[in-house]
Amino acid sequence: MTVYVNSPSVYKQLITYQEIFTLRDHMIADGIHPLATGNFKKGSTKIFGAGEVELICKITKSTELKVYVEKSGFATVDAWLAEAAKFRATLPLYLHHVKLIKLAPQPKSFFPKGAKI
Numbered sequence: 001m002t003v004y005v006n007s008p009s010v011y012k013q014l015i016t017y018q019e020i021f022t023l024r025d026h027m028i029a030d031g032i033h034p035l036a037t038g039n040f041k042k043g044s045t046k047i048f049g050a051g052e053v054e055l056i057c058k059i060t061k062s063t064e065l066k067v068y069v070e071k072s073g074f075a076t077v078d079a080w081l082a083e084a085a086k087f088r089a090t091l092p093l094y095l096h097h098v099k100l101i102k103l104a105p106q107p108k109s110f111f112p113k114g115a116k117i
Contacts, residue, residue: 002035002047013072021096022098024093027094031052049100053097
């Protein structure tokens with residue numbers, strides 16, 4: 001299963017520190033998965049690397065995220081949940097750890113000009 005990283009701040013966290021914690025409305029199987037950005041429905045996705053994904057737990061309360069927010073790409077839990085809500089994801093959510101294991105050349109080119117990464 002492809003793991004989409006469509007938030008510029010999350011992408012920057014992943015590229016800079018080679019790991020992120022990410023929230024999903026569904027479980028992703030543990031293992032190595034392609035990492036992509038773009039719009040799946042419009043057919044404009046780009047694979048930018050591969051990552052090792054591990055399911056951490058099901059999150060039911062925002063307070064459970066405090067220990068993970070530092071590696072989420074967001075400054076606060078509220079900002080993290082607000083971004084998740086843009087993708088129609090609300091609690092309860094599944095928390096995954098993604099470790100970057102391979103990066104394709106020129107990953108910054110996948111975001112439009114002006115995107116803050």
